[in-house]
Amino acid sequence: MRSYAFVGAGNRGTYMYAVPMSRDYPEMATIVGVYDTNARRAALLRSRAGGHFPVYEDFTAMLSEAKPDVVIVTSIDSTHHAYIVQALIAGCDVITEKPLTIDEDKCSLILETERRTGKRVTVTFNLRYMPFMGRLKEMAGEGSLGTITHVHFEWFLDTKHGADYFRRWHRKKANSGGLLVHKSTHHFDIVNWVLADEPIEVHAFGSTRYYGPTQEERGVRCFGCDYAGSCEFHLDIREGNYKELYADCEEEDRYYRDGCVFADEIDIEDTVSLTVRYARGAMMSYSLTAYAPYEGFRIVFTGTKGRLEAEYLNGSTGPYAGQTVQTMRVVGRNNAVTEIPLTDEGGGHGGGDERLLRALLTGAADDRQASSLDGALSCAVGFAANRSIREGKPVRIADLNTF
DSSP: OEEEEEEOOSHHIIIIIIHHHHHHOTTTEEEEEEEOSSHHHHHHHHHHTTSOSOEESOHHHHHHHHOOSEEEEOSOGGGHHHHHHHHHHTTOEEEEESSSOSSHHHHHHHHHHHHHHOOOEEEEOGGGGSHHHHHHHHHHHSSTTOSEEEEEEEEEEETTHHHHTTTSGGGSHHHHOOHHHHTHHHHHHHHHHHHTOOEEEEEEEEEOOSSSSOOSSOOSBSTTOTTTTTOTTOOOTTSHHHHHHTGGGHHHHOOOTTBOTTOTTOOSOSEEEEEEEETTSOEEEEEEEEEESSEEEEEEEEESSEEEEEEEEEOSSSTTTTOOEEEEEEEETTSOEEEOOOOOOOSTTTTHHHHHHHHHHHTOOOTTSEEHHHHHHHHHHHHHHHHHHHHTSOEEGGGGOOO
């Protein structure tokens, strides 16, 4: 039995980790404390996860008094490094939500502290545990493609999921590193993992074309907005789970979960495109848009002998709302087309969430668990992309001085 403490008590920390840990793994894991800058939200996590552990008003006090074996970090991205480093120095292993952190200096600090303390940081890339992605890696590595030379990866968020990043704290790069770090770190990790290779150079372009100050009819937040009746992005956080987790907690820290998606302060891109060069010569073209009419991704691995094509469509809007459409096929040089059988998996993130949590808590060893280095390499593509956009030129990963 290992003991766990939480820093960050939002939706992810509560429902991905705390609640299922208490409900499904009582013989493997015990929660010994939770800390959040919003004490009311921390108390809510405690009550939903059984209520048998203390809420702490200070992270340092939690480490010294609760003495957890593992700290689970689900706080705002820009704070990950501070909590990870402090936990490592206190002798704890760390499980952190992606991204590992938001910039190269913070990343370097985490890696150095892990080396110095001998403790372990695990990054929770749940897409690795998604059966669809596991099948993708299997097919890319079984030899029918020959040497993989190019990857084409297109990810599109619909206007329900995508818009949410522009309502919340993610909308400022100082908090999240932008979507190229917060969101795309998932995608870069999948390609790194499938290729079993390291990125060495990035050239990126990005802009904010849909959200941000692009409309005259806008307010500060959805609650009380003059345009609530006509705005397609209006969100009522006075109902459902939003009420307890966010609206009822606003007095503690003035964090508003329903910020206007057209606000002046938004400085993250909603439209990005980049090219990545890998150490063994493969290249990737990648794009992300956050305002598509439906949600999903398409990814193609082209090799010297064939091509692996995969598509996964889902989401809550558009023609595929409420369903999952997934296809995968290999096209050979001899014009043979092989359709790959797939199973429709339920659960969060295509079945990845549940499998990831089980692996973390049972200690099952497999090649899907991501290390701090894996987290750093995926983040590094985002760091380099952000710099490339700022400077208007390609950026070498080695020039980030992260590793």
